[in-house]
Amino acid sequence: MKGKVLVIGAGGVGTVVIYQMAAHPEVFKKIMIASRTKFRCDDIAKKIGDNRITTAQIDADNVPELVKLIKRFQPELVVNVALPYQDLTIMDACLEAGVNYLDTANYEPKDKAKFEYKYQWAYQEKFKKAGLTAILGCGFDPGVTSVFTAYALKHYFDEIHYLDIVDCNAGNHGKAFATNFNPEINIREITQKGKYWKDGKWIETEPQEIHKPLNYPEIGSKESYLLFHEELEALVKHNPTIKQARFWMTFGKEYLTHLRVIQDIGMAGIKPVNYNGMEIVPLQFLKAVLPNPGELGAHYTGQTSIGCRITGIKDGKKHTYYIYNNCDHHKAFTETGTQAVSYTTGTPAMIGAMMFMKGIWEKPGVYTTDEFDPDPFLEAMNKCGLPYNEKHDVDLEMDY
Numbered sequence: 001m002k003g004k005v006l007v008i009g010a011g012g013v014g015t016v017v018i019y020q021m022a023a024h025p026e027v028f029k030k031i032m033i034a035s036r037t038k039f040r041c042d043d044i045a046k047k048i049g050d051n052r053i054t055t056a057q058i059d060a061d062n063v064p065e066l067v068k069l070i071k072r073f074q075p076e077l078v079v080n081v082a083l084p085y086q087d088l089t090i091m092d093a094c095l096e097a098g099v100n101y102l103d104t105a106n107y108e109p110k111d112k113a114k115f116e117y118k119y120q121w122a123y124q125e126k127f128k129k130a131g132l133t134a135i136l137g138c139g140f141d142p143g144v145t146s147v148f149t150a151y152a153l154k155h156y157f158d159e160i161h162y163l164d165i166v167d168c169n170a171g172n173h174g175k176a177f178a179t180n181f182n183p184e185i186n187i188r189e190i191t192q193k194g195k196y197w198k199d200g201k202w203i204e205t206e207p208q209e210i211h212k213p214l215n216y217p218e219i220g221s222k223e224s225y226l227l228f229h230e231e232l233e234a235l236v237k238h239n240p241t242i243k244q245a246r247f248w249m250t251f252g253k254e255y256l257t258h259l260r261v262i263q264d265i266g267m268a269g270i271k272p273v274n275y276n277g278m279e280i281v282p283l284q285f286l287k288a289v290l291p292n293p294g295e296l297g298a299h300y301t302g303q304t305s306i307g308c309r310i311t312g313i314k315d316g317k318k319h320t321y322y323i324y325n326n327c328d329h330h331k332a333f334t335e336t337g338t339q340a341v342s343y344t345t346g347t348p349a350m351i352g353a354m355m356f357m358k359g360i361w362e363k364p365g366v367y368t369t370d371e372f373d374p375d376p377f378l379e380a381m382n383k384c385g386l387p388y389n390e391k392h393d394v395d396l397e398m399d400y
Ligand code: NDP
Pocket: 008, 009, 010, 011, 012, 013, 014, 034, 035, 036, 037, 040, 058, 059, 060, 061, 081, 082, 083, 084, 086, 104, 105, 137, 138, 139, 140, 141, 142, 143, 180, 181, 182, 183, 185, 293, 294, 341, 344, 345
């Protein structure tokens, strides 16, 4: 049967992926959700109450177990919304079982908090040879931000010179401290050194060293901090005309104070420590006591606003362009029971899967989302709860 998809990971993002797939029965005819803790899969299936959804337990670090499950269910595509640590084992299993692959975050080794595509780009020839497609980083950022950039280049620019990806969460969940997606992955991302592309090389900064207030549509001014984000690596590789590429994310003072204390007392550590004769990783223990990001939605108010601010040339003339989406936490909760960060990640993952299942985004090899046609993807975003907005020749508030 055509239209079978296996989703691995049953957190906040996995929940949205399943909700959105269930809403498109013409594309997704049979959906299996598998994860380490099976009751989470069962809970999602029960909430949606659709007999096209089945569940399974899986350890996604174990390739033979994965291959067995994939061969039993025989999907056309595996959607990985577990953790970045599982990317390579799931890609290996897909190759062995002969199925296609999609994820939302690039591989990170557990003992090194560093985003790099090199591990997954190394699979290029293997996927090509097998005639299989791997779509990498198909959430919002990475994911939609790269589609936005490709769309800008396709329709409005001959050359992109300056790219600033801006990610604002102006929501309030009412907790003293919580992360909006997996706390371990989120804290690893924010506490590492910043990095941006300028004139052909990477410039490294201290964590949160560079910051400035930026105005976000319908939100207003928010302090925005420069950090490194994985899509920058792919976008500067694929667009050699880019002179400068940066990524900005907003944080509140309270969030940064908690984060500093967490680091100062060693709770952000990723090296195992001995506790009562047992090895534990401080950051993994911290995750166990922090609020579950997938369950923040009930009292979350406010919006996210994520987009790309681009300067470049068209027909020899300089232009600026801002393309973005605003997503309301409460609206996301009403629709899927999760907050906007899970929603803005899970919805593009479903759309990427839909693009593949329809044969629109299908080419053997390993690709990031800027390497496919952006138009059908953005058209689907408008229909699936994530409409985009555009502003032409406006002040981008950028200093270059
Ligand atoms: P959660 O921690 O809420 O969910 C992760 C899920 O993966 C859990 O169900 C967990 O199981 C499962 N899992 C973890 N390890 C394994 C394993 N070895 N085998 C099987 N299942 C496993 O994370 P989120 O839903 O918040 O995030 C999911 C992914 O989305 C992450 O990779 C994150 O980096 C990415 N992301 C991407 C964004 C983007 O815009 N591109 C933005 C936000 C997130 P258990 O329940 O047992 O813990």
